Amino acid sequence: MAMGPLITAAVVLAGINVVLLLPxxxxxxxxxxxxxxxxxxxxLAFAVAMLAENAMAVYFFFSMQSFYAGDPHVQxxxxxxxxxxxxxxxxxxxTTLR
Known part of the structure; x- marks a missing residue:
């Protein structure tokens, strides 16, 4: 099942969040x-927790597409x-990097 545009945007944002959290x-x-x-x-604990949460979100988006794809309100x-x-x-x- 293909991902819709809303969930695709959410996956992209989770990936960007991972990239922003690394530095x-x-x-x-x-x-x-x-x-x-x-x-x-x-x-540091906040950043590590958010990094883990966003990385797991990206993983779950790809491994459980049908879970998110069913309801547009969930997306x-x-x-x-x-x-x-x-x-x-x-x-x-x-604030941190400037």
Whole structure:
């Protein structure tokens, strides 16, 4: 079964989120090694959890296409959630990497 445009967009956003989170993990891991503060540890844990969640989402999109393809409302919800994550990760990336 082919993926529809909404779920395809959600998969693309999850992939972009993974790409954006990789440098954040690197920066925050380096900062934690230097400063050893709870705040940086929390940021690092957040980035690792979001990276794992988005990587698993991409995997599940491809391994369980029929699960997402059945209901257009589910596809819309998944796309909205991936879009909100993308906006949040872009904000964190901009703030962290500038």
């Amino acid at each position: 954040l993990v690197g920066v925050w891991a380096r900062n934690y090694a230097t400063f050893r503060t709870g705040l940086v540890a929390g940021l 819309e919800a998944v796309l909205v959630l991936r879009s909100l994550q993308f906006v949040a990760i872009v904000g964190l990336s901009y």
